[in-house]
Amino acid sequence: MKYEVGRMRIGELSERTNTSRRLLRYYEEQELIIPARCANGYRDYDERLVDRVMQIRGLLDAGLPTRIIKQILPCLDKPRIIHFADATPEMIATLELERDRMTKRIRCLTRNRDALADYLDAVRDDNRPGSATGADDSPA
Amino acid sequence: MKYEVGRMRIGELSERTNTSRRLLRYYEEQELIIPARCANGYRDYDERLVDRVMQIRGLLDAGLPTRIIKQILPCLDKPRIIHFADATPEMIATLELERDRMTKRIRCLTRNRDALADYLDAVRDDNRPGSATGADDSPA
DNA sequence: TCAAACCTTCACATGAATGTGACGGCCAAC
DNA sequence: GTTGGCCGTCACATTCATGTGAAGGTTTGA
Numbered sequence: 001m002k003y004e005v006g007r008m009r010i011g012e013l014s015e016r017t018n019t020s021r022r023l024l025r026y027y028e029e030q031e032l033i034i035p036a037r038c039a040n041g042y043r044d045y046d047e048r049l050v051d052r053v054m055q056i057r058g059l060l061d062a063g064l065p066t067r068i069i070k071q072i073l074p075c076l077d078k079p080r081i082i083h084f085a086d087a088t089p090e091m092i093a094t095l096e097l098e099r100d101r102m103t104k105r106i107r108c109l110t111r112n113r114d115a116l117a118d119y120l121d122a123v124r125d126d127n128r129p130g131s132a133t134g135a136d137d138s139p140a
Numbered sequence: 141m142k143y144e145v146g147r148m149r150i151g152e153l154s155e156r157t158n159t160s161r162r163l164l165r166y167y168e169e170q171e172l173i174i175p176a177r178c179a180n181g182y183r184d185y186d187e188r189l190v191d192r193v194m195q196i197r198g199l200l201d202a203g204l205p206t207r208i209i210k211q212i213l214p215c216l217d218k219p220r221i222i223h224f225a226d227a228t229p230e231m232i233a234t235l236e237l238e239r240d241r242m243t244k245r246i247r248c249l250t251r252n253r254d255a256l257a258d259y260l261d262a263v264r265d266d267n268r269p270g271s272a273t274g275a276d277d278s279p280a
Numbered sequence: 281t282c283a284a285a286c287c288t289t290c291a292c293a294t295g296a297a298t299g300t301g302a303c304g305g306c307c308a309a310c
Numbered sequence: 311g312t313t314g315g316c317c318g319t320c321a322c323a324t325t326c327a328t329g330t331g332a333a334g335g336t337t338t339g340a
Contacts, residue, residue: 009316009317010316010317010318011315011316011317020298020299021317022298022299022300023297023298023299025318025319026297026298040305040306040307040317040318041305041306041317041318042306042316042317042318043317043318055248055252058244058245058248058252059248059249059252060203060297061203061244061245061248062202062203062245062248062249063200063201063202063203065296065297066296066297067296072252072256075255075256075259075260076252076255076256076259087263092260092263092264095256095259095260096260098256099253099256099257099260102249102252102253102256103253104198104201105198105201105202105245105249106246106249106250106253108195108198108199108201108202109199109202109242109245109246109249110246112195112198112199112212112216112242113239113242113243113246115215115216116212116215116216116235116238116239116242117239119215119216119235120215120232120235120236120239123227123232149286149287150286150287151285151286151287160328160329161287162328162329162330163327163328163329165288165289166327166328180287180288180335180336180337181287181288181335181336182286182287182288182336183287183288200327205326205327206326206327
């Protein structure tokens with residue numbers, strides 16, 4: 001089997017995305033990615049799917065279910081190649097809802113991340129020379 | 141049973157946080173919240189737990205597992221009441237790791253949310269009077 | 281005193297994202 | 311032509327956040 005440049009089998013995609021083959025097949029089952037097939041039945045992935053898989057993993061990690069990812073992915077593809085075919089009013093409403101949910105998540109994460117960062121900064125300052133155990137010792 | 145102001149049983153907390161009683165008990169089992177107990181065995185929640193529960197739900201929804209939430213929650217409590225007792229080097233490393241993971245999530249969400257918002261704006265513009273199906277119809 | 285509406289614990293069920301392994305086909309190198 | 315390393319499907323196992331319901335105690339109000 002010869003492979004074109006920019007095309008790969010599941011093993012290479014797995015390595016390049018640090019994602020188990022099992023999961024790549026799962027994402028396909030969920031219709032997040034749709035690889036071509038070689039004559040022998042092997043999956044045949046385009047190089048661009050490397051980024052696509054990373055994007056999927058990022059969104060999954062941020063709490064989006066595959067069901068939603070599947071819906072928003074096509075809208076993110078090419079900035080201006082808009083798919084109007086599936087732009088039914090209900091679909092648009094769903095996407096708007098999801099956009100707002102993402103905004104909420106961003107706010108929640110930012111707030112808590114900042115608080116955590118503040119805590120870490122404070123703890124680091126405390127472990128400096130010239131500081132006691134950290135209890136209250138105000139210079140009376 | 142009389143209840144002090146600012147104290148409540150599981151039913152009220154459930155309503156005020158829009159969270160099932162089952163989940164409140166689950167969060168307790170995971171040691172995210174630790175309610176007091178009345179003489180009769182009923183859980184006795186402080187009013188401040190309303191916000192706490194919302195915070196937990198937000199973080200869960202953003203992809204954090206309860207295990208991690210349990211670790212970061214105490215650091216977020218009072219900005220300056222820092223718990224140095226549990227500030228072991230390993231714990232700090234864990235928190236830093238988690239802070240960075242949150243930053244990654246924020247970036248991923250922001251990028252995709254913005255792209256989704258752009259798509260929605262474009263679709264809305266397309267459904268304006270004076271526009272065809274969306275195909276190419278440049279004013280030749 | 282009885283009923284309704286709380287509360288308790290226990291336990292089994294589910295859906296989603298994953299892991300793991302069995303069993304077999306394809307292909308390249310020796 | 312056999313061996314090893316890919317690949318395919320199938321299927322069962324696990325973890326986590328949740329739902330659901332049973333069986334029983336407590337409180338409140340008619």
